[in-house]
Amino acid sequence: MSPAIRSLVVTVSDLDAAKSVYGALLGTPHTDQPYYVGYNVGGFEVSLAPGDPTGGPVAYVDVEDLDAARATLLAAGATERSAPTQVAPEARVCVLADADGNPIGLRGK
Template identity: 70%
Template sequence: MSPTIGAIVIPVSDLESAKKVYTALYGEPHTDQPYYVGFNVNGFEVSLNPQGEGGPVAMTDVDDLDATRNALLAAGATEQSAPRTVAPDVRICVLADSDGNPFGLRGK
């Protein structure tokens, strides 16, 4: 699989208010938990994260998260959040480019 941007994670300070706005736009969420609200928009994941900081982060789907992460770190990216499991067989991490712009990886 080629790397594909498959999701965006949006940090929110008021999950209930944000959920109302995004539900009006995208319909009912497929996941509605205090720690995460997720919407499927024609196969693209729009996620609300009440624990997030900063701006939205595009998540790129990759086959091998560790190999891709290591290659990006070797190329000069820096780590903002280490790999962690968020669902069965799904791990994520957030890196930044040389200007500090965040981007995420989502994979196994």
């Protein structure tokens, strides 16, 4: 599988306020939980997650082997913002950063 960006996670400080704005733009979410609100936008996932919004939105690249992709990027000079975390039975995510601090999300097995 070639890497593909299929989702964008927007971290927000006020989930209800963000749902109001994003709902006006994107319609009714397919998932509406206190920890995750997800919208399907033409097959692309846009989601809201509560937290500290100072890091900006994170685009997640789907990779076949999360550990291998993470190791390759760290060896190339990326730094780790968040370690791999299991988010679903078949999915783990982590966030790295480039030299300027821009987030790079990875999602895979």
